[in-house]
Amino acid sequence: MELVINGDKIDVPDTVETVDNLIQHFGLSEKVVIVEQNQIIVEKGSHQETKLCNGDKIELVHFVGGG
């Protein structure tokens, strides 16, 4: 499946079906992540059941602590 993630076209493997899968795919499952799918924020409680579709525009922002 091809997604547009943070502005870049990215091919993700077929195993990535949900928002939660995507977060894991990018190694961000330990982080607090804000996810926007086609300009709508996906609530944290819905990451597991929210399916991704080919061509989805995804924005991923994760929180970090350093400064």
Add this chain to the structure above:
Amino acid sequence: MSERYSRQELFTPIGVEGQQKIRNKHVLMIGAGALGTGNAEVLVRAGVGKITIVDRDYVEWSNLQRQQLYTEEDAKQRIPKAVAAKERLQHINSDVEIESLVMDVSVEEMDELAKNVNVIVDATDNFDIRMIINDISQKYRIPWIYGACVGSYGISYTIIPGETPCLNCLLETVPMNGVTCDTVGIIGPAVQMVVSYQTTEALKILVEDYDALRKKLVSFDLWQNQHTAINVQNVKKETCLSCGSDRSYPFLSYSNQTKTAVLCGRDTVQIRPPENIDRNLDSLAKVLSGKNGKISQNPYLLSFSVEPHRLVIFKDGRVLIHGTKDIAEAKTLYHRYLG
């Protein structure tokens, strides 16, 4: 002297009137590391009326790569960051009132510091203190500007009480220590980018141009050539305990918080006495000179090395134990040498 801010006054959204506003404002900077020094320099050059800079640490060699106000001499002498920052900033702009405080900020301190402040700039390195800043911001209705960076990645968000979601709305859960403990390094440009985002928002707040605020959560990765901005307005929660209608400011209620903290990525534990004390470093030096260790001292702190550890004792009573991440071990060393 009237030339000093001419370029900023020529910039229409600020103008002469905005410059006057900047002149009458007070910024609170929590932290004087990479983000703190960057933010402070921009705002001091911009002619802010007063800036209060608070930091608990001292300058080390590993800071010089990105903490722009510090010199080799500061690292050699282990000058507290707040002191070294003030020294440099006052040379940059003698018109600005600069208050520097060498201390650890927790609930009580934050409550005191927030008085008569127009904006709080987050230059901290952990979420414990950010959640306290967030609650104080809501309690006193003071805007604050979150900023953080690691590697080539950075993130920032401006929280306006009564308008935007707060950090508690955004995070829902406080990131666990360790998870936020960033040990993958950092490059200077990532710092500077976050500083640019934070200081621009700060200037908008200082000149009261609220319409111009970014309003989005922004993040970037300079090495990966990525940039993202998300509208998070809908994340504001009516039930939020920090900013909702039935708020309790949960992060202000632990006034007897842990007095020990592991400093992320530093192999260091901080131990803070329950009450601040004014420690006499000279007499402590005499006591410690009878023990098997190396002592060095400046007016602000005393460093005592007993391989493989080093204890750094501040005048306010805090002690940094370098060479361990183990709180129990740190406490043992603390009590062995300091009673």
